[in-house]
Amino acid sequence: MTTHPETHPELPPLVPAPRHQRWGSGSPFSLDSATPLHAGPGTEGVARWLRATVGAATGLPLDPGASPDAPGISLTVDPDLAPEAYRLLVDGQGGVRVEGGAAAGVFWGAQTLRQLLGPEAFRRAPVVRRDAWAVPEVVVEDAPRFGWRGMMLDVARHFRPKDDVLRQLDLLAAHKLNVFHFHLTDDQGWRVEIKRHPKLTEVGAWRPRTKYGHRASPLWEDRPHGGFYTQDDIREIVAYARERHIRVVPEIDIPGHSQAAIAAYPELGNTDVVDTTELGVWDTWGVNPNVLAPTEAVLRFYEGVFEELLGLFPADTSPFLHIGGDECPKDQWKRSPTAQARIAELGLKDEDELQSWFIRHFDSWLSARGRRLIGWDEILEGGLARPSPTTTLPDVLRTGLSSRAAVSSWRGYAGGIAAARAGHDVVMCPEQQVYLDHRQHGGADEPVPIGYVRTLEDVYRFEPVPPQLTAEEARHVLGAQANVWTEVMETRERVDYQVFPRLVAFSEVAWSELPAAAERDFAAFEARLDGHRSRLDALGVDYRPPGGPHPWQRRPGVLGRPIEGAPPNV
Template sequence: MTSFDCLVPQPVTVTPAEGAFVLDSRTTLVADPGAEAAARWLRRVLGAAAGLALPPSTVDTAAAGIELRIDPDAAPGPEGYRLEITPAAVRVVAADASGAFYAAQTLRQLLGADAFRAANVHSGEWSLPCGVVVDRPRFGWRGCLLDVARHFMPKDALLRFVDLLAAHKLNVLHLHLTDDQGWRMEIKRYPRLTEVGAWRHGSRVGWRLDDSHDGRPHGGYYTQADLREVVAYAAERGITVVPEVDVPGHVQAALAAYPELGNTGERLDVWPLWGVNENILSPSDAAVKFFQNVFDEVVDVFPSPVVCVGGDEVPMVQWERSPDVRRRMGELGLSEVAELHSWFLRQMAERLADHGRRALGWDEMAEGEMPEGVIVASWRGEEAGVLAAARGHDVVMCPEQHVYLDHRQAEHPDEPVPVGFLSTLQDFYRYDPLPADLDPATEHRVLGAQTQVWTEHLDSPRRVDYAAFPRLVAFAEVVWSPRQARDLADFERRLAEHHLPRLDALGVEYRPLTGPRPWQTRPGVPGRPRARVQPSSGTSSQQTR
């Protein structure tokens, strides 16, 4: 039997007690309306791992083996739960469906690593330690971005990634669906976006200064039915899928399909390289209407109250050189080319508002006039987020200096494709989403934080596993657990003794704490290490997306 000191993320409070609750073929499970998804999930995973059916009780619910109740007044807060385990019963009181699901995740952890397997390999009884857990998340936005545009992730692997986020009590999957290197969402009104834009002739390998690529075609896309399935699957696990269609830059895949949307009319291929691309959208009525129509289909598929419009890394060279763009600025009453960036994003944000949705944009959006209700994703550092909060905008903290999972995680000589800042497991754990210079009066504007998995150099689910884990585990504790409860030494113990065996059981090919395994290295593939220098909010430092 495990004990409560195995839990990840660290709960708010734990009060151990004597004894254990033993699960067997007679153990029942009852659930209130609202907790059915958690009950279905628990029956599914424990049915596979332990052969336990957990049938509904045929007697009074007070006598049930496991009871999942929804009672916001008796729970510790949104997404929170109170879990009491006695020798006679397991009782959960949750604030909502998400809280019930997180309590079920806690029960699975308490059963040990074998409970994370797809078939029963356990010997001995299945038991839970007695005691009380009172738990709730520190932040309401506990997110992870997954870039499926640079390297496509097949649907089954995407669903697996959802399960991994859920296992760590994260609740937002930010899905980066479009970029220069690929368009991954079916848009029925514009079929060439996937017919042409969903594949490229090759991919740059590592970080090179020339225009060479491997010449191996790469592609794939999700139908709208696929994405509805992903959304429903995630919702059952308390996760909101936030879609991103990036405009007005990072659009060469769209321009390859519809060149008339650009500024030059030049026929382009889907880009096989990485970095910042000068090919951006025209600020014409036609281009605006095209992408408003795209977002109309996006919101029809994704029920998320938030939709990302991108707005990052937009070189304005083509706008500055174009007489047509200068005439357009006169029509719009704009005096500076940079104003077109904010203007374009406002057209998308206002269209989303017409659908009752809020726009999320990268922090470049905050350099211009923003509509009310826009959320700023502060990625180039924390300064833009602090300023946006002071201006009355909600913020998601995702600074590349602290929470980019594609960045190198050690100075180890065999570290594969070492790009970006050095971001160790310990660095992730020490990060706090509330910056030291944030005015306490605006702390409520920080919705939470989000870690990012950009996939230029992550060309398979195995590579994503290596980059994400175990650092994502540390991030999960940062955004869930109370700041004062975090203890690096204790986290490292829980990780090594208890959580890495769970990841092993799930088949996660994480980076070992001592360095990569031989097959996880990439000899001869150049990286681009960078020094950790805090940029200003007005300058872009990444140059690799």
């Protein structure tokens, strides 16, 4: 069992909690200007990261050193460990050894080493010049519970500049999260350059004004909002993430949440029932009725989009492509002669099956190119049937998506349970537990209170694996993800407030081997979090304080949806 440093108040708290840690009573190891950093084969990237972060914060050069046997920091790949597992050994005389099953494991061990050095190691330059930095004697043996430990950031509703995205990747890495779900398109903006379709960003990346608060709010931000990432920006983001052992999962929403694309190219919409030339990039929130037309031309258009994306997000770091697939109203398809003719031509039962046909097309298209489709749990509707007692697994798979397709279960656990039982991989991200845009407290001072009250403790007690699954079915739960929708997060500081410190609790759920939800020691976690806040301070994170928002974090007079237990529908 892990011995937490709450019983050793002088020792730094580790988050997320490692599986095993044994604090020694001997002398700490001192890092100084002569301390070498030895990087074994395959760990060169981790050494670069240590010099760029810990080296910058401490002012220590961390040079390779003349002799590999000299006491210092040594990084080694040990193939007997799992790829993301690590072993960290600190000895007052022998130095610091970080061993991982692969470079990723060594990197997570290096993150733990950074925590051992204290909050000043999280700054970008030294605040106090020291001759030496003490690392306490300890042995840490650790490995993650899940392979998918993710956060989704919506940059479509409120655009975040490239530097903010790179900063977010650093924050994910500091908490041992390894998936960045990049929500790049929606009704309110298209955020990635597609060279063959330049109007997607020339037109689709900008809206003339923005609703301020919930969609029922009378307030508007009456100035243009927008922005996009060039293809070189995307390459830089992906490379930056790769150095931090983070996979990037791009999301392009189809066939709903597509008004920004339709505003740029009106022929993508249902032109036989709507004058799509009158549509602009949407300036408010909610479920938009304007969806893509189910035509061959639209399929070819998005195949072109995805071809460019596959070149920007290489398969080794981005095997998945998220296609959205959620909240697609069928009213236009019901009225559209073109859509109805397509239903008849394909022998489909209704508009739900038409959406399933749309999704299955891109499932097959991506599979043929060695990639995997993932979508929100609505992709189950009209296609992937829920198994009955008399239905065999192959029968289920023949009715819908390929076995490679995966599901992001956001409307509670039901979609994830159905997908896992049908043999599909699942990422658990239920709105009721891990939507971090939802308010953290019921108080009147919460900024733009949206959705359910989900406290820090609620997030800490989130369990990604539903008890209804058998052990075999549970193997399809790839992991968990916290989602951050930015309708009411117009600045980086607002994102910080909503995300932290709840993301710290989430990181422990996704990484650590915790007891059942009701048995988790939240008090012990809070004690470690108290120490971790000083690291967040050093990183410049504008998190929610335990006593409630600072005056500058409040948004008085901005209408939210403070109805406990009601879906937010922002």
